Amino acid sequence: MTIDDIQQIAVIGAGLMGHGIAQEFASAGYQVRLHDVSQAQVDAGIERIRDNLHLFVENELAEPDQVDETLSRIHGSDQLETVGRDADFVIEAVIESLPLKQEVFRQLDQICPPHTILASNTTAQMPSQIGAFTQRQDKILNTHYFNPPYLIPLVELIRSPKTSDETLQVAYDLMVKIGKTPAIIQKEVPGFVGPRLQAAVIREAFSIVERGIATAEDVDLVVRNSFGRRLSVAGPFQVFELAGWDLVLAAFEELYKDLNSASEINPLLREMVEADKLGVKSGDGFYEWTPEKIDEIRDRMNRTLIHRLKEDAGSET
């Protein structure tokens, strides 16, 4: 099987991630079937895609006629059977529950043709667990997107020990074809690569705040205006190779002794959750989140990500 055998895409779950994933494939010219538990959920997902496409038009990332053209390639259904029976490549983006995902994969295994590749967008589960009850474990992998999937280029491709080289190659080629940046994760480990690195940063950030070294606001200020800026241009290995590993080694000899290496959750994180200081969700966290502030940060995030996409598009021409 090669990328040329992929004509029909199915996306299972039309929520925050699923609708954006469906949009990416349809924008690239693929026929997409989108499934959720009810027609209302499917329709809501398609409406979100329409809004995103209008945002792209407003920002000159798409032509106005591409909105209807892209939407015409997306067909929604609340029946898994309808969505799965002709699919060549399926991405599952239902809520994060291992038994639910296993059941969806078990059903897809029965519905889809034998050649169909089944992928999951899970952040937490291993592909070997999700596909455990299927007869096609060589055709299962994770395709882990980052939110929002239509603005962040990277997709982590995580293989299980049973995923075939062919499956991985087709998934890789497909992602390149639709304009994503795939990274291959050779071993299934919790957190893959991106979420693992983010977890390491936030563990130290919590420790800094807990020890009174700096406030959460000042930690954010430091990251946003220093190494955060560099990291969007060059990865950590590139950044440190600009400095030289000898200097890095000398600096880390002392520093590592003082870094947080706890394998327990930071008590401050537990206190935040117990006090219902959840962030945007409860309106309170390290920051006070008024509706205006929420809109402001979401808007800033979108504008910056769109600006980066336009820069990327410009550098390719």
Ligand SMILES: NC(=O)c1ccc[n+]([C@@H]2O[C@H](COP(=O)([O-])OP(=O)(O)OC[C@H]3O[C@@H](n4cnc5c(N)ncnc54)[C@H](O)[C@@H]3O)[C@@H](O)[C@H]2O)c1
């Ligand atoms: N939110 C993120 O930032 C993010 C990032 C990467 C990966 N993920 C992963 O993507 C997956 C989806 O997350 P989300 O944020 O889009 O969640 P979400 O709650 O926004 O969407 C999940 C959708 O799945 C639907 N659903 C539930 N059961 C279903 C079933 N049996 N069949 C079909 N649809 C069903 C729900 O109705 C809902 O529309 C999760 O595994 C999550 O861990 C999320």
